Structures are given as structure tokens and as C-alpha cells.
Amino acid sequence: MLATQGPDYVNKIITGKVAYSDQGVVDAYTTYKAWASDAKNTVGGADGTVNTKFLDAIYKVFSNPAEAMMVKQSGFAGGSVATQFPALKYGTDYDFFEFPGVQGLQGGADFMFAFSDKPAAQALIAYLTGTTGGQNWAKANFGISPNKNADGNYTDPQSIKLSSILSKAAGFTFDIGDAIGAPFNTAEFKGVVDVVQGKDIKTTLTTIAAAQAESIK
Amino acid sequence: MVPKIMKQGRLAPWLYLLPAFIMMSVFIIYPTFGTLRLSFMDNTGTNSAAATCLTEQPCWGVFENYRYALTNTDMLHALRNNALWLLLMVPGTIAGGLFFAVLADQVPYEKLAKSIIFMPVAISFIGAGIIWRFVYDFQSGGGAQIGILNGILVALGGKPVTWLSDPAISNFSLMLVGVWLWVGFCMTMLSAAIKGVSTEILEAARVDGANEWNVFWKIMFPTILPSIVVVTTTLSIIILKVFDVVYVMTGGNYGTEVIANRMFNLIVTNSGRSTALAVILILLTIPIMVFNIKRFKSEEAAR
Numbered sequence: 001m002l003a004t005q006g007p008d009y010v011n012k013i014i015t016g017k018v019a020y021s022d023q024g025v026v027d028a029y030t031t032y033k034a035w036a037s038d039a040k041n042t043v044g045g046a047d048g049t050v051n052t053k054f055l056d057a058i059y060k061v062f063s064n065p066a067e068a069m070m071v072k073q074s075g076f077a078g079g080s081v082a083t084q085f086p087a088l089k090y091g092t093d094y095d096f097f098e099f100p101g102v103q104g105l106q107g108g109a110d111f112m113f114a115f116s117d118k119p120a121a122q123a124l125i126a127y128l129t130g131t132t133g134g135q136n137w138a139k140a141n142f143g144i145s146p147n148k149n150a151d152g153n154y155t156d157p158q159s160i161k162l163s164s165i166l167s168k169a170a171g172f173t174f175d176i177g178d179a180i181g182a183p184f185n186t187a188e189f190k191g192v193v194d195v196v197q198g199k200d201i202k203t204t205l206t207t208i209a210a211a212q213a214e215s216i217k
Numbered sequence: 218m219v220p221k222i223m224k225q226g227r228l229a230p231w232l233y234l235l236p237a238f239i240m241m242s243v244f245i246i247y248p249t250f251g252t253l254r255l256s257f258m259d260n261t262g263t264n265s266a267a268a269t270c271l272t273e274q275p276c277w278g279v280f281e282n283y284r285y286a287l288t289n290t291d292m293l294h295a296l297r298n299n300a301l302w303l304l305l306m307v308p309g310t311i312a313g314g315l316f317f318a319v320l321a322d323q324v325p326y327e328k329l330a331k332s333i334i335f336m337p338v339a340i341s342f343i344g345a346g347i348i349w350r351f352v353y354d355f356q357s358g359g360g361a362q363i364g365i366l367n368g369i370l371v372a373l374g375g376k377p378v379t380w381l382s383d384p385a386i387s388n389f390s391l392m393l394v395g396v397w398l399w400v401g402f403c404m405t406m407l408s409a410a411i412k413g414v415s416t417e418i419l420e421a422a423r424v425d426g427a428n429e430w431n432v433f434w435k436i437m438f439p440t441i442l443p444s445i446v447v448v449t450t451t452l453s454i455i456i457l458k459v460f461d462v463v464y465v466m467t468g469g470n471y472g473t474e475v476i477a478n479r480m481f482n483l484i485v486t487n488s489g490r491s492t493a494l495a496v497i498l499i500l501l502t503i504p505i506m507v508f509n510i511k512r513f514k515s516e517e518a519a520r
Contacts, residue, residue, distance in 0.1 A: 048357030050382045060358060067358040182486045190470060197384065207290060213271070 001028045007104030007171035014179045016216035020188075020209040021202070029192075029201045036196050043067050046196050055080055062088065072099070074107070074175075075144070078158045090158055104171030108178055109146055138163075180215060187211035249499070252492045256282055260487040269489070282493035292494075295474040298388060302459055302475070306392040307452050311445060313396055314403025319433065321404070322411055331408065335401035342398065346465025349394045353380035353466075384472035391473055394462050399455075403448050410444035411437060443516070450509045454502050 001010055005024045012018040013025070039045035043052060043060050052060070058080050060067040071077065081094055088094055112128060114121045127133040134149025141156050144163050151167050154160045166172075177185060191208045195201055255262050257279050259269045270276035277284040286292050317334050321327045337345065354364030355377055362368045367377035380390045414437055422432050460477035463469055469478040476494055483491035 044357035047355075047379050047382070051355045051379050052357040056357075063358075063360070065359075067360075182482070186482065193382075193470060197382075 002104055002106055003099060003101040004028055007173040010173040010176060014176060016212060020212045021205040025205055026201055029195055029205065033195050033201065049196050050193055059084060075162055098165050104173060105166060105169040106173045106175050108175055184211045184215035252495050255488055256493040256496045258489045260489055262488045266489050282489045285490050286493050286497055291474055292479060294472065295476045295479050298473060298475050299457060301388055302392060302456050303453060306395045307449060307456055310396045310399045310452060311403050311448055313400040315407050317400065317404040318408040318411055321408060331404065334404055337398050338401040342461030343465055345394055345398050346462050350466055353390055355379045381467050382471045387467060387471045387473050391462055391466060395459065399452060406448050407441060407444055410441035414440045446512065450505050453505050457498060457501055
């Protein structure tokens, strides 16, 4: 949906302004189902998509012989590869690229809240959002910072590439699974599985839209 | 003449009951009424459930949570699955228990056989769920099948099966775990009953020329029927509340949702609906309990 509709559309689904049964979602599910249930594109077709365990999906790329040529995953995948296959080198043995045609990025993020107006609290917020804080964050290699001052200070090659993609991104949305309430989230997960296993897309999306309406009200 | 100190006033029995009564009030009676009250409230437990009605949607007013429980598609699935568990898993377990009890009764290594079959009873539901997740394991792609069932299938030249994620078989896969867990319990109870069948009657029947099949159905079965009823009702109550196996193995996905799992998932997000499900579970259990108690009383009276 980030490619076909853009981050604004995804944000509207999160806030409930666009119903989950909308045509844009139907299109996205149709495309995904065609990919994910075809054994040509995936390991084991629909059964493989539903049953392959989370980390196993990443490892399939590195099995011998390779079962998959690539895997769609978030930034943490580099760490999982490094832990499981310490001999492999980022940049030569494996690499990543932005999902082709995306109109924005999705991700997780850290929120900063101050529960007090004390100068010390304000100073901490100012530091973390300011230049030095951003630079130090980048040097610590603790993931990508939403602070633009961090750019140019990352030392890890994966972070450098990720941060350049992020700063060029046209828009941003939180990972939909992180941003929606539990009943909606559960319904969405079940719905994706159902569709890959062959259930009708429109009926499935109507059920999820009902959960969406209830979560947001 | 009874010494005065031995005489008890009308109050004494109540005093004896008091500690138990206080405990029951605090831990059973009060929470039950609290649950009942919450089941008529909204997701936060502060307003009436009627406030959660959506405009132009069906609404049962204060019974809105019960409307959800009895009409929502996920819930209908859960209710259907609970019925399946009761209708298939309970008779299956008892039939299995009876089968093993009768067979074990006739072999010299009875104790060993019974110990092995009884062993799963000592395993927790969670443990059983984890063990059986390995048994049912399915590897996608070219990797070796590490699950024993798929390992056997592949070794025999078959194709691996997605035991847990195929909605057509997932429920039965889970019920088999339930049977495995409880068959030892049923066997023990029924075995004790079989040992209680008078050997004179059995021998008399055999002398009169009855074969083993007739001895079992015409003499043994009617004699141990009361025990079978006890096991059935006990197991029914346990199985109505089935949760752990489903939660560990499929999380209620792939068409395996059950009432207790919905209840658990909803308690965080919607206490009203969750407690409504709890009340429904209580209501479903009560008739079985009443039946159990009545039967127990009539048996006591017959003694």
C-alpha cells in the first residue's frame, strides 16, 4: 500500500478515515495474494507463506542451496543475519534495497515524553533533539534516529544506507501493525492468513473493517 | 446425660462454616457477581454496555456484549469449535480410556502399560502444546521435516502436511493433543471401575458360553456405566474451558478459536465482552455441575 497508495493513505487507515474495505486495500491484497500464494515467487507457495517461521524466512535466503533470492523485511534483518551467519559480510555477501516504487517509508520509532517541566527534563529533550544528541546517537549505532542531525554521523554501513533512504523519503508512517489497536490488529493478521489460504478478499476485508471501526470509535 | 459442654447451640454449625464461607465469598462469590456486573458494561467497565452500540447497527441495549458473544463471526466459530471439542474429543478420550483399561486388564505387564499411558497426565497443557508443536512441525521449502509426523510421511514418499495451519484439519490436530493428555486419566478411572466388577458374574457368564464381546457389552459396560458418566461430566467441564492447548499451538488462528481463548484475548481490550464470555462459560458449565451433584446425591441415598 505504501507503493500503490502512499503513506497518507496508510495513515488514514490507522486513524480510521479510510475503511479497511476500501478499493485501495482490496487492490493491495489482490497483489499480495498473487505473490504470496504462488510457489514461483515464494518458498512453498501459500502453505510456505503461512507456515514459515519468522526468522526462518530470513535464513532461507542463506540456506545451501539458497531457497529464496530475497526476503521482504525491516531493518533489523541485518542483525539477524549477522547473528546467524557470522561469516557473511554485509555489502559483499548480502545487501538490502528500498521496496521499489514506495512513496514513503514505514517504521517503528521512539517517543519522547516529558512528564515534568523541570529544567533538567527540558535540557535532556533539547539534547536528544539537538545537534550533539543526534550525532552521539548515530555514533552509538543504536538504530536510525528520527533526528536529522544524526545524518552523516553513522559509522555502520547498514545504518548509513538506511539513514540516507530515510532522509530522502517523501513521507513516513508507523508500521500499521504497531499503530492499530489489538482487535483490529488481530483481525488484520487473521485476514492476511485467510486471504493467502484462499478466502475471498472482499468478505475478509469487510470483517477486518468492522474490527477497525470498533477499535477506533 | 450429655455434659453441657458437649451441647451445641443453633449457632455452632454456622461458626464451623464461617471460615470457609468467608474464603468462598471473597474468592468465588464476590468475583462472580463482579464478573456479571462487568459483562453489562462497556470496554472500560465504567459505562453501560448499551453505550457501545453503533448507530444503524443492531443493538441489544445492556446485553450488547452478549450480542457480540452470540452473533460475531469469530465468536460463532469459537462456539462451534467448543461444541466440536465436546462432541468429538470427550467421547474420543473416553472410548480410548475404556479401550486401554480393558486391554490393560488382560495383560501381565498391566502396570507398565498403564504407567506409560498415564504419563501425559503429569505434563502441563503448555508443555503438551510445545511437545505437539514439534510433532506437527512443518518445514516449508527444501529443508528436512523435523516434525515426526511429517518426517514419517516424507520417508514413506508422501507430501508433508500443514497439520496446524490448514483450517480443514487444524481442529482435529488440537483435539488429538487433548485426547493424548486425558486418555490416561480416563483409563485410570475406568480401570478402577472394571476391577470392581464382580469376578463371579464374569466367570458365570463365561461358563454359560458368553464370548468376550458379549461379556464386555452386556455385563462389564452396564456395571461401570456410572463411572463412565462421572468421567464424561468431569471431562466435559474441563473441555468447555479448553484454552492452553489452543493458545500455545495456534493462538486461535487457522479456524481453531475457542471461547476461553477469545475471553483471554479480550480481557485486555474489552473487559465487558471478555466477562460476558466468562458468564456464558459459567452458564454452560452449571447444568453439567448440577447433573453431577444430583447424581452424586442419589448415589449416596442408594447406599
